[in-house]
Amino acid sequence: xxxxxxxxxxxxxxxxxxxxxxxxxxxxxxxxxxxxxxxxxxxxxxxxxxxxxxxxxxxxxxxxxxxxxxxxxxxxxxxxxxxxxxxxxxxxxxxxxxxxxxxxxxxxxxx
Amino acid sequence: xxxxxxxxxxxxxxxxxxxxxxxxxxxxxxxxxxxxxxxxxxxxxxxxxxxxxxxxxxxxxxxxxxxxxxxxxxxxxxxxxxxxxxxxxxxxxxxxxxxxxxxxxxxxxxxxxxxxx
Numbered sequence: 001x002x003x004x005x006x007x008x009x010x011x012x013x014x015x016x017x018x019x020x021x022x023x024x025x026x027x028x029x030x031x032x033x034x035x036x037x038x039x040x041x042x043x044x045x046x047x048x049x050x051x052x053x054x055x056x057x058x059x060x061x062x063x064x065x066x067x068x069x070x071x072x073x074x075x076x077x078x079x080x081x082x083x084x085x086x087x088x089x090x091x092x093x094x095x096x097x098x099x100x101x102x103x104x105x106x107x108x109x110x111x
Numbered sequence: 112x113x114x115x116x117x118x119x120x121x122x123x124x125x126x127x128x129x130x131x132x133x134x135x136x137x138x139x140x141x142x143x144x145x146x147x148x149x150x151x152x153x154x155x156x157x158x159x160x161x162x163x164x165x166x167x168x169x170x171x172x173x174x175x176x177x178x179x180x181x182x183x184x185x186x187x188x189x190x191x192x193x194x195x196x197x198x199x200x201x202x203x204x205x206x207x208x209x210x211x212x213x214x215x216x217x218x219x220x221x222x223x224x225x226x227x228x
Contacts, residue, residue, distance in 0.1 A: 031214055042115075042202050042218030043156075050214060058215060097205055098144055101215060102156035110137060 002026050004103035006091050012109045013081040021076040022104050023091030029101075031094045032074040033058075034066065036087040037105075043090060049074055081110045113138045113207050117219035124193045127228050131178070132185045132188040132222045140164075143207050145186040146216065147177065150200040152208030159201075162186060190224075
């Protein structure tokens with residue numbers, strides 16, 4: 001099993017550009033999450049999903065959108081990128097046991 | 112507000128010694144869970160250990176143990192026999208309650224552990 005995979009690993013965006021961060025899991029987990037980690041800080045929840053077709057906002061959702069059309073995929077969309085969105089983005093999934101499995105992260109720089 | 116506090120920005124430990132990383136939490140929920148994650152310099156998040164609020168025994172996983180003191184609202188991580196590979200950031204995290212909030216993790220700011228040869 002590949003677990004949770006994220007693409008791309010690195011990306012540089014100009015202010016105002018848009019992009020989609022991809023996340024896929026092959027563990028048939030219902031629950032999926034997007035976090036961001038700013039330098040020297042812990043992770044903050046952006047959006048989460050409890051199953052295909054169901055998403056909800058986390059602590060810091062502004063400037064992002066998500067969709068969940070399948071169990072496996074949970075893409076994160078950035079519209080009109082801003083320097084404040086420079087961060088490392090982690091996708092995670094979990095089974096019913098509460099443990100969350102994290103992807104390797106995407107390092108995004110907005111200049 | 113529910114939150115996690117890690118008061119040690121950085122810690123040093125001699126190789127083969129034990130070290131305790133502090134974590135306190137604030138919640139009024141009766142049901143919650145506490146996690147520790149390791150983040151090496153490569154950046155990935157590695158799950159170490161989990162303790163549920165109703166678990167009577169302290170959780171242990173190999174060299175990791177969680178010193179859970181419910182009355183003090185603390186969930187310290189103890190690493191025994193430190194190894195050079197233990198050098199990393201360590202994050203304490205929690206899920207709160209049984210409803211929708213239990214789907215989310217709240218993270219502390221982390222403690223950077225450096226193991227000295």
